[in-house]
Amino acid sequence: MNKSHVLRLAAAAAAVTMAAACGGGSGSGADVDLGTGPAKAGSVKKDALKGVNLTFVSYGGVYQSGQEKAAVEPFAAESGARVLSDGPTDYAKIKAQVDSGNVTWDVVDTDAIWGESQCGKLLAPLDYSIIDKSNVPEGLAGECTVPAMQYGMVLAYNKDKYGANPPQGWADFFDTAKFPGKRAIPGIANDAAPGPYEAALVADGVAPDQLFPLDVERANKKLTSIRPNLVFWKTGAESQQLLESGEADMVMLWSGRAYDAIKNGAKYEVQWNQFMPIMDVLAVPKGARNPKAAMALINYYLGAQQQAKLTELTSYSPIHTGAQPTLDPLGTAFLTTSPERSKQALKIDAKWWAANQHALIEKWSAWLGG
Incomplete structure (x- = not known):
């Protein structure tokens, strides 16, 4: 782990601690206005989450950097939320947070099998009135998880x-x-x-x-x-x-x-x-302070443009059926979500x-x- 990453995580941890002490800027959950009409993946109402603190957690490295650049940072800019990054994902830490009632992680990237096993236990059901899963391949979105990539x-x-x-x-x-x-x-x-x-x-x-x-x-x-x-x-x-x-x-x-x-x-x-x-999934720990804001971040992450950029940055396959990443022939051949590949699985x-x-x-x- 390089020094800048250590400093970034330390700063994030300190900020999360301060947010917890101050109620995270939203107490038990921000009363946010995400707009009217059905949810649309990849979008969020401008400045709808001003004053809200969120923490996004993943596995670090090129993958998490790609997630941040493709979705997390643009979401923060559009929504007005302050989104901190932390990691790596640690199931023992999730359990400790949920068991103690002091949940400081809001959106977590996890293994799909672990996510399935913890639905309703350590992970909260997702709100599909906020999250648009209409462009996620059939059968991949669950009660408590949506795919992060494949x-x-x-x-x-x-x-x-x-x-x-x-x-x-x-x-x-x-x-x-x-x-x-x-x-x-x-x-x-x-x-x-x-x-x-x-x-x-x-x-x-x-x-x-x-x-x-x-x-x-x-x-x-x-x-x-x-x-x-x-x-x-x-x-x-x-x-x-x-x-x-x-x-x-x-x-x-x-x-x-x-x-x-x-x-x-x-x-x-x-x-x-x-x-x-194989896929990673996104989930919200049970007892997260700002569940509506967390759902809004997941909904934004699932957008076609966000997924295309994530693929371009990481080589992982997009899970929005309309995503069109710009790749070289080798990268295109490795897209596991293309129709021809799906038939071979x-x-x-x-x-x-x-x-x-x-x-x-x-x-x-x-x-x-x-």
Whole structure:
């Protein structure tokens, strides 16, 4: 973390503390006038939130910087709100704030599965009279969350080795006779997420529309069958390095990391068949001081222009169906929300994952350590 970032977070924390002591400029919730008529994503009434303090929380780095430039800062300028940035997102901190009744975070970027699991617990229901979700792809907006962006878990392969006969999906990832070589998958203990289980089951003959509930024992058996050929990565940076170094011939990794590696010259391509969509979501912690203002920020964030700019700044895919980011051909190829890409996706049951993730973490950690 660089010095300027530390200073920015320290200033934000101090400002939040002062706001809490003074009632955040709005007490238990500002009585704001957001205008009449139906909500429209990407818009906010001019100066409607003057005197209101909000805190936006995300994961830092290029991603949060892009969020701030594309949506948070323009929202503050138009609405008159004072929006501070903080981070990284920390679920323990959210719980502590909600449990204590002293919630200082207003809009938080979280993992979609965690967000689903905390709806009505640590996260408040969203107000869809303020938030316009009409341009969010069907099924992605939930009771307590809306997508912040989308990416995917993809299969990247060494095109010099397999270019004449590339793998067509996860069955080929597991076929070490036809496609010899090292494979890499995420191997993060105490963190189970969509990816290895779904790929293993599809490779073992489970129909894509019959994946859930996941048969974990069957998936582990399939994964064990190629364990001698597996390399495990623990961070996104490690997964990207596997492509740039050529250490693994096929890699299961996040699409943004594959994009960065290929952009940097890695001799790999992505097989998009059966990629797994992943998204971050935006949510409002239960007990947030200014829920209407928080909903207004989320509504602004979902606008077509804001989403297009976010994609241009970060390479993550926009979730407004009308967003038209200006990208080079490689960037365009990595848009997971395009109609052609959506047709290639495996459907992930986030609600099932949310209900079962704790048990899956135990089983996944046990398999990794076996």
